[in-house]
Amino acid sequence: MPSPLLSQAQAPTAELLTLEQIRATLQPLQGRFAGQKVLVLIPDHTRTLPLPQLFRILVEVLDDVGRLDFMVALGTHPPLNEAQLLKLVGLSAEERHTTFRHIGLFNHAWQDPDALATVGVVSQARVKEIAGERWHPTLGGDVQVRLNKAALEADQLLILGPTFPHEVVGFSGGAKYLFPGISGPEMINVTHWLGALATVRGTIGLKDTPVRALIHEAARLVPTPITLVALVVQGSGLAGVFVGDPISAWSAAADLSSTRHIxxxxxxxxxxxxxxxxxxxxxxxxxxxxxxxxxxxxxxxxxxxxxxxxxxxxxxxxxxxxxxxxxxxxxxxxxxxxxxxxxxxxxxxxxxxxxxxxxxxxxxxxxxxxxxxxxxxxxxxxxxxxxxxxxxxxxxxxxxxxxxxxxxxxxxxxxxxxxxxxxx
Structure with a gap:
């Protein structure tokens, strides 16, 4: 049974959530991580969402945490320079060094071994079990599960990202911000090749896919507690916001995405x-x-x-x-x-x-x-x-x-x- 969500808001068909509704849905996060070190995972510019607006709301809501950092879950996308990072979250250079000087803003570095830590292994036998009829020897053996060290140094992980139909995993979002978002190359390569073996037409727009199952398997190895803010984007606004654990909130967002994005x-x-x-x-x-x-x-x-x-x-x-x-x-x-x-x-x-x-x-x-x-x-x-x-x-x-x-x-x-x- 899915876990109950911490909060959620869903706009009626063909409508969008108001700013007040979005803020009210994120408000239950206030006080939840008081005094703790929180790392927020966000997408880069290749995903549509009102990130500058959401960035400011989150910084306001999480004003009682001990440390607040944002990391762009790049996967293997190129890193953003300082100007691109500021544009992504909607900050001026002056704000970066004044009002928001206490907020960390970083890129994931998938190719830097020193930036990564191993949290476990998904055995070849388990990959075979998950892949089922899609298994092929080219997927290789045991898969080392590595992710950015910052995720292990934090007391809490907060994922903030949209959910759309996706060619590799079925529907994007959720734990995908860990793998491939802030992971090492091993999980990136195996998950994408498994998706290729399943084909785009046999994957995209489906909730239950082998790749999604493999990502959730790896996510269980991450010791840091994870909260997900799953977003369903429509145009320049939001049709839904779901806050909860990374499986339940993602599942709710994928259900709404299937009605809004197909x-x-x-x-x-x-x-x-x-x-x-x-x-x-x-x-x-x-x-x-x-x-x-x-x-x-x-x-x-x-x-x-x-x-x-x-x-x-x-x-x-x-x-x-x-x-x-x-x-x-x-x-x-x-x-x-x-x-x-x-x-x-x-x-x-x-x-x-x-x-x-x-x-x-x-x-x-x-x-x-x-x-x-x-x-x-x-x-x-x-x-x-x-x-x-x-x-x-x-x-x-x-x-x-x-x-x-x-x-x-x-x-x-x-x-x-x-x-x-x-x-x-």
């Missing part, structure tokens, strides 16, 4: 122009413009990632991605000796962007075509095994209001999931 369509589309917003400043994150639309794309169809602002594949992982390109899971599994040196998380990203497919007589057969319309040029796209279109030749309005022709325009892609109705 669009059901009558039949799959032959061509989709999926507009990646500027917050996705690398293809590593702009790939979400593919993930969220893949289930609504017909076999043999084409999805265009339209990102005229984008000129970078990945600052952190670009070298590997250019080496391997974008391919389907069978492409890698059937040539494993060629690719076993590549981090599993990178292989997973490749397959998520390229979509599912088959391997027949030594040839890869992707289910769909993926075309990139960005500042990444035609030669690079060819090396990456993606189609290319000059973004300056595209007018998104040419794709508007053509659903009856099998053509769909999504003006802000990456967070809303599109699915075909069952039986359609």
């Amino acid at each position: 669009v059901w369509v009558d039949k799959p589309f032959q061509r989709i122009l999926s507009c990646a917003p500027p917050m996705y400043d690398e293809l590593w994150t702009a790939g979400k413009a593919m993930y969220k639309l893949d289930p609504a794309l017909a076999d043999g169809g084409e999805l265009i990632i339209y990102a005229p602002h984008l000129d970078t594949v990945s600052l952190v992982h670009g070298k590997y991605i250019y080496e391997i390109g974008y391919h389907t899971v069978p492409y890698f599994l059937n040539q494993w000796e060629r690719f076993k040196h590549v981090p599993l998380g990178v292989l997973a990203h490749s397959t998520h962007v390229r979509g599912s497919g088959t391997w027949v007589n030594g040839q890869e057969h992707p289910r769909v075509r993926v075309t990139l319309a960005s500042r990444i040029g035609p030669e690079d796209c060819a090396q990456l095994n993606l189609g290319y279109l000059d973004p300056d030749t595209l007018n998104p309005e040419d794709f508007a209001n053509r659903e009856d022709e099998g053509i769909l325009l999504v003006r802000k892609a990456g967070e809303t999931l599109y699915r075909v109705k069952e039986g359609a």
Whole structure:
């Protein structure tokens, strides 16, 4: 049975919570951690939420704690510089050094062994049990569970983050802010590759997935008490806030997300122009413009990632991605000796962007075509095994209001999931 929530607020359908409702829902946190050292885990700029507003409310509500730090749960995303950190939480440079000088603001450092501590191991046998039919020997052996030392030095962990349909874990949020949010590379790689083996179409928008189970298994090894503030974002506001333990609050948020963030369509589309917003400043994150639309794309169809602002594949992982390109899971599994040196998380990203497919007589057969319309040029796209279109030749309005022709325009892609109705 789920644990009762500390507090919650949910707006009626098509409405948003007021600032007063949000503040009242967070108010029960006051006095809960008095005198203790609290570490708040927050997302970076690639997630939509009114973080500057929530940051100020939390600082006010938690004014009686002994120490209050905020850490950006980056996973493997690039670290934010000082200006980016201030913009993320809505502080001026002057406020940083005056009113909020007592608040710590940090990045997670997944590649720095000195920043990480081991809290335990998930055995290979347990990974096999969790993975079930998705198990594959490429997942490897026992998984070392490491996370940022700051999480162990704190008396309390508070996770503040949104929940959306997610390509790797089913629905984001909750303990995902630990793994991969502030974890070492081992859990990052294994969870993402397990998600790839399960496929985007077999994972996204589902609550109960092997990856979610593996993340919760690892979270049990974390000794620091954890409280979750799970958010359901709609537009620029909040449709729901759920405060409680990291499983119950996440579960409630995922239930609401399934009603707010999934669009059901009558039949799959032959061509989709999926507009990646500027917050996705690398293809590593702009790939979400593919993930969220893949289930609504017909076999043999084409999805265009339209990102005229984008000129970078990945600052952190670009070298590997250019080496391997974008391919389907069978492409890698059937040539494993060629690719076993590549981090599993990178292989997973490749397959998520390229979509599912088959391997027949030594040839890869992707289910769909993926075309990139960005500042990444035609030669690079060819090396990456993606189609290319000059973004300056595209007018998104040419794709508007053509659903009856099998053509769909999504003006802000990456967070809303599109699915075909069952039986359609």
